[in-house]
Amino acid sequence: MxxxxxxxxxxxxxxxxxxxxxxxxxxxxxxxxxxxxxxxxxxxxxxxxxMYAGVNGPNEPAPDTRVEGTDSTGRVIVLAERNAGVRRAEIEGQEGAYVDDPSRLARIADSYQRLNPGAPPLVKVALIVREHEIHNSSATGRWWDDVRAVWDRPA
Missing domain, CATH: 1.20.5 (Single alpha-helices involved in coiled-coils or other helix-helix interfaces)
Incomplete structure (x- = not known):
C-alpha cells in the first residue's frame, strides 16, 4: 500500500x-x-x-402546461402523474400530436379512471397552456390561458 x-x-x-x-x-x-x-x-x-434546452426572450411569455379533466359532476381536476399516470414533460413533448388529434386525450381520461376506480368518470379533458406575461425578464403577474386541445366524451 x-x-x-x-x-x-x-x-x-x-x-x-x-x-x-x-x-x-x-x-x-x-x-x-x-x-x-x-x-x-x-x-x-x-x-x-x-424541456430545459430553450430560452424565452426577455419579453416573451413563459408557458406553463397542464391537463385538466372535468368529471361527470362538473368538478375540474388537474391531471398529473399521481392521479392520471401522465407526466407534464410527456404532454409538452407531444403537444403537437394532441393538438392535431384531440381524441388522444381520451387515453388520459382512461388512465385516470384506472387509477381512480371509484371516481366519477371524466367527460372532458383539456390541454391548456397558461402564458405568464414577462417584461424585461420579470414576471408581471398577468397571465392568460390558451386552450390547445379538448376532448369530450361522446354521449
Whole structure:
C-alpha cells in the first residue's frame, strides 16, 4: 500500500480494476453522446433533457402546461402523474400530436379512471397552456390561458 501526504493509506487498483473503470466510463460517455444525438426526453439521463434546452426572450411569455379533466359532476381536476399516470414533460413533448388529434386525450381520461376506480368518470379533458406575461425578464403577474386541445366524451 502506498502512503499519502495526509497519512491515509490507499490501495492501488489492479490492472483489471483500472480497465473496468475505463470501460465503464467509455460506455457511459458513448451512451450520453448517442442519447444526445438520437435520444428522447424519456431516456434521460442518456437522452437530452430538452424541456430545459430553450430560452424565452426577455419579453416573451413563459408557458406553463397542464391537463385538466372535468368529471361527470362538473368538478375540474388537474391531471398529473399521481392521479392520471401522465407526466407534464410527456404532454409538452407531444403537444403537437394532441393538438392535431384531440381524441388522444381520451387515453388520459382512461388512465385516470384506472387509477381512480371509484371516481366519477371524466367527460372532458383539456390541454391548456397558461402564458405568464414577462417584461424585461420579470414576471408581471398577468397571465392568460390558451386552450390547445379538448376532448369530450361522446354521449
Amino acid at each position: 502506498a502512503g499519502t501526504s495526509t497519512g491515509v493509506l490507499m490501495a492501488e487498483l489492479t490492472t483489471t480494476a483500472r480497465a473496468t473503470r475505463v470501460i465503464a466510463a467509455v460506455v457511459g460517455v458513448a451512451l450520453l453522446l448517442a442519447g444526445t444525438v438520437w435520444g428522447q426526453d424519456d431516456k434521460f439521463p442518456f437522452g437530452p433533457f430538452s
